[in-house]
Amino acid sequence: MHIHLSNSDGVPIYLQIxxxxxxxxxxxxxxxGEELPPIRVLAEQxxxxxxxxxxxxxxxxxAGLVEKRRTAGTYVSGAGxxxxxxxxxxxxxxxxxxxxxxxxxxxxxxxxxxxxVRQRDSVMDRAAAAPxxxxxxxxxxxx
Amino acid sequence: MIAAETRVPDDAPxxxxxxAVEVRHLSRRFGSKLAxxxxxxxxxxxxxxxxxxxxxxxxxxxxxxxxxxxKAEAGSVDVFGLDPALDPVPVLSRIGYLSEEPDLPGWxxxxxLLRYVAAFYPTWDADYAERLRRDFALDATAKVKHLSKGxxxxxxxxxxxxxxxxxxxxxxxxxxxxxxVRRDILGAIVRTIADQGRTVLFSSHLLSEVERMSDRIAMIxxxxxxxxxTLDGIRARHCRITLRLDESRGRPPALPSALSWEGRGRxxxxxxAASADDAxxxxxxxxxxxxxxxxxxxxxxxIAHAGGKRPEGAAT
Numbered sequence: 001m002h003i004h005l006s007n008s009d010g011v012p013i014y015l016q017i018x019x020x021x022x023x024x025x026x027x028x029x030x031x032x033g034e035e036l037p038p039i040r041v042l043a044e045q046x047x048x049x050x051x052x053x054x055x056x057x058x059x060x061x062x063a064g065l066v067e068k069r070r071t072a073g074t075y076v077s078g079a080g081x082x083x084x085x086x087x088x089x090x091x092x093x094x095x096x097x098x099x100x101x102x103x104x105x106x107x108x109x110x111x112x113x114x115x116x117v118r119q120r121d122s123v124m125d126r127a128a129a130a131p132x133x134x135x136x137x138x139x140x141x142x143x
Numbered sequence: 144m145i146a147a148e149t150r151v152p153d154d155a156p157x158x159x160x161x162x163a164v165e166v167r168h169l170s171r172r173f174g175s176k177l178a179x180x181x182x183x184x185x186x187x188x189x190x191x192x193x194x195x196x197x198x199x200x201x202x203x204x205x206x207x208x209x210x211x212x213x214k215a216e217a218g219s220v221d222v223f224g225l226d227p228a229l230d231p232v233p234v235l236s237r238i239g240y241l242s243e244e245p246d247l248p249g250w251x252x253x254x255x256l257l258r259y260v261a262a263f264y265p266t267w268d269a270d271y272a273e274r275l276r277r278d279f280a281l282d283a284t285a286k287v288k289h290l291s292k293g294x295x296x297x298x299x300x301x302x303x304x305x306x307x308x309x310x311x312x313x314x315x316x317x318x319x320x321x322x323x324v325r326r327d328i329l330g331a332i333v334r335t336i337a338d339q340g341r342t343v344l345f346s347s348h349l350l351s352e353v354e355r356m357s358d359r360i361a362m363i364x365x366x367x368x369x370x371x372x373t374l375d376g377i378r379a380r381h382c383r384i385t386l387r388l389d390e391s392r393g394r395p396p397a398l399p400s401a402l403s404w405e406g407r408g409r410x411x412x413x414x415x416a417a418s419a420d421d422a423x424x425x426x427x428x429x430x431x432x433x434x435x436x437x438x439x440x441x442x443x444x445x446i447a448h449a450g451g452k453r454p455e456g457a458a459t
Contacts, residue, residue: 007351010440012375040337047329048355049191050337 001030001037005046013048017056018063025065025076026087036066036074163188163310163342164209168218171204171366178204180366181218186344186359188309191336193357194346197449201366202346206314209344210240222310236264239308239335241328243315245299249288253281253298257305264306272305279327293324304331311335313345317352325352332356350441360441362448369448370416374441381447382419383439385412386431396429398422402447414439414447 003020005013024030036042039057043050057074060066067077103113164186171179179201186192194202207213208220211227211234220227227234247256253276261267276283279297281290290298296316303311311332317325329352335341347353353360354374361371370377386396388409395404400417411431415422419436426433439447 005355007354010438013355040333043333043337044330046355047326047333049358050333051190051358052355 001042003042003046005048014052014056014059017042017046017053018059021056021060022063022065022087023091026091030076032076032078034076036076038073161187162221163223164192164344165221166205166208166218167221169205169208169215169220170217171201171208171213172216178366179208182363182366182368183218184361184368184371186310186342188342189336189340190358191332191343191345191356193353193360194344194363195348195350195353195360195445196346196363198348200363202363203314204366205363206312206344206346209312210238211235236266236306237309238312239303239306239310240312241296241299241303241314241316243318245295245302247287247295247299247302249286251287252284253287253290254283256287256298256302260302261305266306268305268307271307272301275301275305293320296320296324297327300328300331304335307338307341309341311341311343311345313343313347315346315348317347317349329356350445354441362445364448370444377444378438378440380418381414381416381439381444382422383412383414383437383443384419384422384426384433385410385435386426386429387434388431396426396431398425398429400425403450410434414443416448 001021001024003017005016011019021030021036030036036057037045039050039053043053046053057066061068061074064077064079066074068074100110100113103109108116162185164184166182166184169179169182170177182201182205184192184205194205196202204213208215209222209227211220211222211229211231214228215226222234223237225234248259251259257272257276261269261272279294279301281294281298281301285294287295287298300316303313313328313332316328320328332343332345333356335343343356345356357374359371359373360377362369370380372380385406388396388411391408393407395401395406395411395413398413398415400415400422401413402416403414404411406412412435413422415425417425419438422436423433
């Protein structure tokens with residue numbers, strides 16, 4: 001399980017761990033029943049306070065993504081993978097929120113945003129249908 | 144836990160069992176300079192307190208009081224329920240201390256140094272010491288004075304860890320060291336705290352280290368505590384706010400909680416020692432429109448306090 005902590009983006013460390021483990025589970029890179037590293041091991045690897053890792057694990061447990069088992073150890077829960085789709089939508093919802101906030105700030109209304117989303121989607125379709133990246137004419141990408 | 148027969152001065156308040164270190168209203172003067180000014184701080188057992196502040200702010204003076212090297216002139220210092228200046232032996236036997244320039248006898252060889260230090264500490268764990276020596280690749284036969292700065296820091300760290308102290312006290316431990324030695328030092332903090340009940344108090348000017356290691360962070364400026372708490376709590380008590388004015392001005396608007404300002408003309412940005420709600424109220428009183436606000440990170444808060452004027456009554 002690889003986690004990368006950033007010092008510069010202002011997101012608290014425990015939340016960075018939560019978000020990244022969440023992402024690893026929803027993307028299927030951690031699967032049901034897989035064991036997370038013990039708190040102490042992850043703390044030493046990331047060089048963070050073990051209490052911070054413990055807090056992240058607690059949050060993941062409350063969210064139902066992982067479960068503690070009787071003989072210590074934290075495992076990806078079955079519910080965790082079932083939650084995957086909901087999680088993906090949740091992650092997208094965050095992005096949409098950011099997009100909408102920016103649109104409002106720029107005085108672009110919802111209709112226009114939705115139009116733009118459709119337009120970009122069709123651009124992406126066309127790009128995917130294009131022969132190969134090497135031979136593609138850059139002009140063909142302009143909507 | 145504190146033994147029943149511990150000697151506590153009669154006028155001292157009852158020691159708080161949950162705190163490994165308890166500093167109350169500590170003041171210290173060196174000549175005309177007030178090095179510590181009514182400092183109150185506690186370190187709950189089993190937690191890490193990171194101490195930040197500019198050079199000369201008073202961090203080392205505070206740590207020397209916790210070690211009992213300085214006696215409280217005003218106020219009190221309590222370590223495991225004892226005054227370290229009055230009862231140095233039982234207190235020091237439970238503290239592992241490492242300073243920026245560890246004071247080690249240069250003429251000794253590493254194995255002699257370890258035997259020498261071991262003699263002071265009944266809890267010295269020779270196996271653990273040997274394991275650390277190998278992990279740190281310290282040559283047992285090398286003379287301390289011939290060690291590199293990094294290896295000397297590792298030797299000092301080993302000597303501070305091998306008796307498994309209940310309190311690890313580190314004064315700018317990673318100052319001027321390469322990233323690999325710093326990793327060893329941070330790893331030692333992590334392992335210390337992972338052992339149930341052990342406590343760490345360390346000072347550093349590397350805020351990213353402090354952020355990663357600490358349960359609570361305290362900043363000292365000109366001998367006073369300007370903030371102390373969890374990172375979340377500290378951030379919640381500060382905000383960064385951008386204001387727009389009706390007309391261009393040469394000076395920022397008057398915001399009582401502002402620590403620092405940047406900007407010009409009609410747009411000014413302040414880091415405030417206030418919650419976003421309170422800062423918004425101040426802004427509306429100053430007839431300024433809030434166009435942006437966000438929660439500053441530790442760097443921004445630190446710089447605002449260090450560079451800005453001393454906030455009146457901000458000591459918490």
